Amino acid sequence: MLIDLSKSSMALDVALSKARELNLEPLAVVVLDSGGNMVAMKREDGAGILRSEIAFSKAWGALGMGFGSRNLMERVRRMPAFFVALASVSNGRVVPVPGGVLIRDDDGKVIGAVGVSGATSDQDELCAVAGIKAAGLNADPGNDVF
Structure with a gap:
């Protein structure tokens, strides 16, 4: 399964509606x-003019690490040197706060990610999850939050 434009559009619209x-x-989003x-x-x-870049970077970081950005935030808290290395190898592109949510197919395979920015990180994540679920896909924000 791929994340197509139709499902992506639905995820965006529902996230914004939420x-x-x-x-x-x-x-x-x-x-x-x-x-x-x-x-x-x-x-x-x-x-804000940076919101699109932040949303992209939350999703991109989740994809790059293979887990939701909530988990990434927790790793950064426990291992600050990890984030220094991650920031370096990603050219500063990773944003390690909630709001980057992996999209998984029914077999658990990662098929994409949604990133949201503009509200609090927890609210961003809530909107991302709502959009993914409304598109009939499986949301994985990390830490079994939802």
């Missing part, structure tokens, strides 16, 4: 395929 339901700050290529992206009016 943000409006919760009255969150304007978001940017990015969907990447398993190779880290952007499939789709939306940035709400009023979202």
Whole structure:
């Protein structure tokens, strides 16, 4: 299974709808395929100019490490030197906070990731998970949160 444009669009729209339901700050949402290529992206009016890059980097970091960005944050807390090395090899592209959620197929294989930025990290993650689930896919934010 691949993450196609149709499912990506649904994930984006539902993530943004969830943000409006919760009255969150304007978001940017990015969907990447398993190779880290952007499939789709939306940035709400009023979202800061870095939000799209942050959303991309949350998803990209999750894909690169093979686990949700929530787990990445926990590793960075326990091993600060790990993040220094990770930041170096990724040219500073990884953002180690919640909001980067892996998309898995029914066999558990990673087929992509969603990154969200604009609200608190926990709220970003909540919106990403809502979008992924609405698209009929399996969300893996890390640490069995959802």
